[in-house]
Amino acid sequence: MSDFADLLDSLAHAPSRVLTADGAFDAPTLRARALAIADALQARGARVVASRLDNGPDWLALDLALRARGLVHAPLPTFFSAAQTAHALARSGADLLVLAHATPPIPDTVPLLPGLRVRVLESAGASMPAGTACITFTSGTTGQPKGVCIADDALLTVANALVEAARPLAPARHLCLMPLSTLLENISGLYGALLSGADIAVPPLAEIGYSGAAGLDVGRLLTCLHRYAPHSLIVFPQLLLALVTAAEQGVTLPASLRFVAVGGGRVGPALLARADALGLPVFEGYGLSECVSVVALNRPGAVRAGSVGRPLPHARVSVVDGELHVAGVRCLSYLGEYAQPPGAIATGDLGHVDDDGFVHVTGRRKHMFITAFGRNVSPEWVESELLQHPLFTQAIVLGEARPFNVAVAWLHQPDADAATVQRALDAVNAGLPDYARVARVIRADRPFAAADGLLTDNGRPRRDAIAHAYADAIARVYDDASVFPDSAPTQELPA
Template sequence: MRESSTEQVARIDDSVNVTDGVLALAEHAPEHPVYAVRNGAGGWLDVTISAFLEQVRSVAKGLIGLGVQPGDRVAVMSATSYPWAVVDQAIWFAGAISVPIYETSSAHQVAPLLADSKARMVLIGDDQLRAKVQSGANMSGGKNSGTEIYPIASTADLEEIAANGNTVKDATLEKARSGAGADDVATLVYTSGTTGKPKGVRITHRNLAEGAANIVPFASDILGEGESRTLLFLPLAHVLARAVQLICLHRGIQVAHTGDTSTLLDDLGTFHPTWLLAVPRVFEKVYHSAAAKAESEGKGRIFNTACQTAIDFSKALESAAAGGRGPSLGLRAKHALFSRLVYSKLLDKLGGEVTHMVSGASPLNPEIGHFFTGIGVPVQEGYGLTESTAPITLNIPGATRVGTVGLPVPGNTVKIADDGEVLLKGPVVFAGYHNNEEATAEAFDEEGYFRSGDLGQLDEDGFLTITGRKKELIVTAGGKNVYPTPMEEKVRAHPLVAQVVVVGDEKPFVSALVTLDPESIRGWTQRNGLGDLTLSEALKDADAAKALEAEVQKAVDAANDEVSRAESIREFRILDTELTEDSGHLTPSMKLVRGKVIEDFADTIKEIYS
């Protein structure tokens, strides 16, 4: 199949913007809880839609009182939090355009965003960010040196902003709120720049609101109704988290926030979400941490058997859904046993009430997907980019194929070009790049499809599989095309492996750079009689280094079993470092900045091929 579409189920009027969905919910169910905030005693307080809306209006009036005009850009640089949710809507109520900035961004990264967007104001979630923002504003050639900065870390900060709107009339606010139409820009979201300079993606009110209106009925079994809750911990500067937050607000799903992942397990245990959104690395960490704990307690063999049972059970269920044979009686019996002994404990770690999880932002290893499905919490993998307002395809209950990223969300079309590139069209596809007509023209083909830059395939039923990035395709000296992503996923499935970068463009064979997970190393060296060693110590110890290399070789061999010899990884090097966001090698959504890795470790790559 070369093209897959799903019929659109909802359309919005040209006069509608994202704030209308908030008003509609408030009118329909004014006391419905839409957010939850910590109560200071380890619990949570409900925030009703009416209370939220009152706070949004007050802050919006404050922004207007501070001089914000319709069409102005207001930047937000903050960790994921409830105040972020308030100011996001308040900016729209004031008729302005929001510009999210990752709180982890450096001053050098902030500077071009402020310069390109011409943001007149920056709202910061932590006063420590002030110097970074001011430095970035000064770097932008004086264009933003007068940028106003206001904190939004607490309710008191929001009230301080709101106090500036005491003289702003309701009619003035309503005129600002209702001024933007469906096709006006709602937010400028800058791409992470894994392959070049970040570009400002113009996302319209239609992209957000019509996207939400179509995905809600499509994913209703995941989202749930009534008492549905989710804990949001992805950065709200990422379009996926913000799109999901808006979907929840329009649907009436209660959202709690945590910007500190060190408290995530405690927050899951007290808030008890019914579904979760995460990136693949989170699912990998949960899986590998559980495996490492079992090993340290001498239960590694039991856990491994339980894992394989879960994977086999998931695959059997998938086979049955496709008309094949389902789980055998023996497999059902083993699965029931491990449900009591192993799986229930893992589900308790997630808060005990999670029924579905959604994975996005980067590819999920199919084995990890089958594992979670097998223990009772299916991972519904989806696909999207900043330019598609995040989710444009999704696996849903009753229409799931692990290893694919699902079917198009209603109203959208996925097409595969002759060279394998994934092309996208629909109401969620962006309006173009800010101040960059040349890049906008290059981004669309003659039929109006967005060129995603990803390579993929559609099966006979329209499910999309992403095979890699077009710009990351490796062509060896022998002319063999190699897609690095599937190989990297397979190697990264090993619990000791953190990141993998497959290289070999114009080289005689394929090789890889591997980094290890520091959290897993210490327990592994202890269990294997090598001492209590850190990652650095283990790589310097001859016996430990040799044993680690053998472990990585097992992962490489498993990956090589699935490809031809010409595509196989012949050599690898373990790096004595981590690839992190701080080092510039990962984006905030945990995607590899491949060019940066290859540039910084050029000497290691050269040594491999010398």
């Protein structure tokens, strides 16, 4: 498939179907909807089109329409705050914002086609490199979305690599569990599925069980899995933990699963071992938006526990001063910035490549802290151990220049008593060296959420924001500590 126009043309005779709770429709119907959307947008003279749509067939049709006609798509996550949305729209220079029809109609919008409305924007244009086809927004530590500009050929290159990686397992039905505005789901769940002729299940996020950016109803998720009986899924570590925990408690998972890719954060080896013991076909991977999503992936015939797999053909990974650098397919630039300098991209991720070419990621350079005893601690490592215990749902670990480490955590059982929390913490610490152990747990008063500025758009914790939100409680822990944790019992403190 040489370009997206060819891909859209191929849907006239493709076997793929789009599945929803209301039924299924075939690839020719998807193609017809995409062409109708493309004609309607071009009639309005659009060049850059932003969208804020829930997962569903119209998300697919809109994206394919823009790809095939050479227009720029700037998809916005539905959980972006009003301020984040306004910032992203201004930065993108979008001419139109596409929204789903609502009753009553959304103010300041006009019909585009049945089911879709648009808001005409006063665009001042945007500084983006030639060839930009997609602007994917990733939230940085400041909370303001950062636009990454990507070309069509890069999107297709990565999509084709993922198709080849999964080919031995022949997944013929993919269930989109991530928002389609997430670059990984967009490339693998949409383009990859269509390139391989697979069916695509695109339920709205509420049907999956999501509420906001962090809430998840596991019962609804399991119902969704059984309804669509997918062969392939892409999940974040927390979602994998929810599935593994449910299965360990006797809940039956679909026997149809063949390929469960997990990424977006470090996955502890114990969680992967638990998944393997259940017979779940889990394959850990690694990527970043600047490298157009997936860089490395464990895949059939090439799996190494504790690694994120070997690089895919379009990527080359090296290590410079303990930091992973990636060359090959890459973004064009950030919005409003000049093109990236040539050469490999410094990822900011710590890790190594073993003798057999498997990539190992151990944490983020900017997150690493040094304790008062001079020991380097990668908090992602400790957090992944915490999150493998069923009691801990979200957590960050802190300890820069301190004699012991503390965690701010949201518990799966918010009303668990102190003894229960202590037993869970003891169990986690038993598998950690003394310098990495968590001495005190501060209970979060609510889940970390993107709407509160405590999570990024793909569910990663904003450490500085969380530390600021619980600064008083953290200060009390250290102010009240009169002894080092190896000579005193650990305890939890309220926020």
